[in-house]
Amino acid sequence: MSAVAIWVIALLTIFAILVRPKGWPEAVWACAGALALVLARLIPVSRAFAAVGKGTDVYLFLTGMMLLSELARVKGVFDWLAGIAVGHARASRARLFALVYCVGILVTVFLSNDATAIVLTPAVYASIRKARVEPLPYLMACAFIANAASFVLPISNPANLVVYGSHLPPLAEWLRFFLLPSAVSIGATWVALRWLFGDQVTGKITGAPAVAALGPEGKRAAWGIVGTGAVLLLASALGKDLGLPTCVAAIVAVLAATRARGTGGLIRGVSWSVLPLVAGLFVLVEAVETTGILGAGSDALLRAARLPSVAGSLGASFGVAALSNLINNLPSGLVASTALAAVNVPDHIQHALMIGVDLGPNLSVTGSLATILWLVALRREGEHVSAARFLRIGAVVMPGALLFSTLALLATAR
Numbered sequence: 122m123s124a125v126a127i128w129v130i131a132l133l134t135i136f137a138i139l140v141r142p143k144g145w146p147e148a149v150w151a152c153a154g155a156l157a158l159v160l161a162r163l164i165p166v167s168r169a170f171a172a173v174g175k176g177t178d179v180y181l182f183l184t185g186m187m188l189l190s191e192l193a194r195v196k197g198v199f200d201w202l203a204g205i206a207v208g209h210a211r212a213s214r215a216r217l218f219a220l221v222y223c224v225g226i227l228v229t230v231f232l233s234n235d236a237t238a239i240v241l242t243p244a245v246y247a248s249i250r251k252a253r254v255e256p257l258p259y260l261m262a263c264a265f266i267a268n269a270a271s272f273v274l275p276i277s278n279p280a281n282l283v284v285y286g287s288h289l290p291p292l293a294e295w296l297r298f299f300l301l302p303s304a305v306s307i308g309a310t311w312v313a314l315r316w317l318f319g320d321q322v323t324g325k326i327t328g329a330p331a332v333a334a335l336g337p338e339g340k341r342a343a344w345g346i347v348g349t350g351a352v353l354l355l356a357s358a359l360g361k362d363l364g365l366p367t368c369v370a371a372i373v374a375v376l377a378a379t380r381a382r383g384t385g386g387l388i389r390g391v392s393w394s395v396l397p398l399v400a401g402l403f404v405l406v407e408a409v410e411t412t413g414i415l416g417a418g419s420d421a422l423l424r425a426a427r428l429p430s431v432a433g434s435l436g437a438s439f440g441v442a443a444l445s446n447l448i449n450n451l452p453s454g455l456v457a458s459t460a461l462a463a464v465n466v467p468d469h470i471q472h473a474l475m476i477g478v479d480l481g482p483n484l485s486v487t488g489s490l491a492t493i494l495w496l497v498a499l500r501r502e503g504e505h506v507s508a509a510r511f512l513r514i515g516a517v518v519m520p521g522a523l524l525f526s527t528l529a530l531l532a533t534a535r
Contacts, residue, residue: 124412127163130154131405131448135487138398139496139508147497148394151401164408172407173400179279180396181364183494185371186232186239187391189346192375193240195387196342199247201335206248210326214254218322221245221259222311225266231350233363234267234278238495240346246502252326256504258318260495264511265483265518267491269310272479273303276357280489283454284461284475292358298472301533302526306480309522317517338378345374392501395494402490406452410459422474426466430531434473438527441474442481442519450489454478473527480526483519486511 134154138147158164164172193199206224210217229237242263249256271278275285275295290298315322335343349370356366379387421440425433444453457474482488486496486508499506 123163126161127158127408127412130157130161130163131409134401134405135449138493139486146394146398147493148396148398148401151398151405153401155401155404158404158408164404164411168407169404172403175407176399176403178362178364179399181368182233182279183235183239183395183399185349185364185367185369186236187393187395188368188371188375188387189349190240190243191387191390192342192371192378193346194243195383195390196339196378197335198339198343198346199244200251201339201343202244202248204251207252207326210252212326214252214322214324214326217248217252217254217326218258218262218315218318221248222262222266222314225263226270226307229267229270230273230277232353233276234271234489234491235494237263237267238491238498242495242498243502246499246504254326255321257506258314258321260499260504260506261318261514262314264492264495265310265314265515266307267495268480268483268489269306269522270303271491272299272306272476274357276353276363278479278491279363280450280454280478281475282363283451284458284471284478298468298530298533299476302476302529305529306476306522306526309525310483310518313518313521317514338380341378342374345371345378349374392497395497398493398497399490402449402451406449406455409448409452410455422460422464422466422470426464426470430467430469431528433467434469434527434531435524437470437473438477438481438523441477442484442523445478445481446485446488449487449493450478450482469531472530476526476530477523480523481519483522484512484515488515 131154134150134157137150137154141147141150155169159166159169206217206220210220225237225241228241232240242260245259245263246256249259268278272281275281275292349367352366352370353363356363375384375387422437425436425440427433428436441453441457444456457478461471461474482492486492486506492511496506
């Protein structure tokens, strides 16, 4: 019965995060779910605190990204980028959509999918507001490319590090396995989105904003974002955790671009509620792990390994994708990692699992932490996308991209 109670609380918590009953912030419901598990004695207090502690690197990473996002907003970097984007679109909505998508690829690949949610989404919103166009297609492009491009490099998605742990392949080997599947994922997602939003991204842009000049502090803020990307690449190449370097680089950027009197206002503008939201999710993950899901995951992997390579790989990628959309890809990545450590399976099964963890969450807004952060960023701007609307779009976009990416993975192994 305890396992049933844990699943009920976990699913109700995720539902509450999405719909926000009474209009309360997402963090309130995540923490309420974690507290309910403790009060019902479904997870010991000590284990709950240990679960919160496991997220230290994630908290540091998100802190750095949120500081950079607020710095860019306050110093006019978003407005500057918006003017450039609309200017290069040359009054074409289709060209603006392509620009947003391509920039999303670059940010995801070199800064991570969480950065696309936290940093890029507000910049895109500023662009479309100035261009006076329907915002949904461009904002959806940010959400979907954040996951579709998140396995180009190991640093493109923190879940990659979770799945592989200390057995992360060297960069050259990584690219050999995942470059083609990533290209297929990005291309298939683009085709689906362009087909879905065809009517909304055709025609002329009515807004024609002038490109605002970027002041000295704005330039330092922009270079701070570029420098943080370089720090992330270096940390990844050295096999280091990404949280502390990201946070330190962001703090340096804030201090370099902000006068002492303005630092307090900038810090107050950060959406700090994201951190307790993530902490609550870590407690939910810890509780779900006690329900026997790890053993079930190991058994499923063994069954997939006995199948022909195509069927086994598709079973692994779509299976973990389904789990990710049910309970978020953070716990599903941990389940996959633990199951892989317990059983020996062929490389193509392990790689297919990772693609499913990264790309599978494009089905629903609950699928990945990046998508939840994207939703939080939209709500801060006054935009609202329902879970049902996202699901209708994801049901068209995700399955084909995951199918063709998994098949492309098998092609690289031959």
